[in-house]
Amino acid sequence: xxxxxxxxxxxxxxxxxxxxxxxxxxxxxxxxxxxxxxxxxxxxxxxxxxxxxxxxxxxxxxxxxxxxxxxxxxxxxxxxxxxxxxxxxxxxxxxxxxxxxxxxxxxxxxxxxxxxxxxxxxxxxxxxxxx
Numbered sequence: 164x165x166x167x168x169x170x171x172x173x174x175x176x177x178x179x180x181x182x183x184x185x186x187x188x189x190x191x192x193x194x195x196x197x198x199x200x201x202x203x204x205x206x207x208x209x210x211x212x213x214x215x216x217x218x219x220x221x222x223x224x225x226x227x228x229x230x231x232x233x234x235x236x237x238x239x240x241x242x243x244x245x246x247x248x249x250x251x252x253x254x255x256x257x258x259x260x261x262x263x264x265x266x267x268x269x270x271x272x273x274x275x276x277x278x279x280x281x282x283x284x285x286x287x288x289x290x291x292x293x294x
Contacts, residue, residue: 202246203238205289209282210236210248217250217274222267223260230254234270248282250274 174183214236221231233253241247250271252258261269 199244201289202286203240205285206238206246206248206282209278209285210238212281213248213250213274213278216278217270220274220277221260221270230257230260233257 174180214234217234217236218231221234223230225231230252234250234257235253236248236250239247239249252260252271261271266272
């Protein structure tokens with residue numbers, strides 16, 4: 164005879180009752196939630212670093228400062244255990260800085276190329292404790 168209620172299980176073996184408690188299943192569910200929350204925290208922190216990098220390394224000379232100040236990086240939760248960082252211009256002419264003059268004044272792609280490996284290393288260090 165077996166009964167199961169929220170991970171508890173009782174078995175009658177040779178007239179003796181043996182009680183078992185499954186502590187792994189509930190903790191595994193909590194672990195997934197904790198990992199997702201930690202990934203979100205790391206990417207929130209990294210988004211600000213991405214934005215700082217882009218603003219500091221933007222290769223153009225400022226006239227008004229609007230383009231540099233308008234560089235924005237944000238963490239986005241894409242649902243279904245997917246996360247991301249979005250880097251964009253808030254000035255309408257920002258696109259032209261990236262494509263005109265063969266990308267001489269581009270900052271979005273160079274920032275992604277530089278910060279992508281930094282972000283991945285940060286996430287790898289987060290999971291290194293699981294090895």
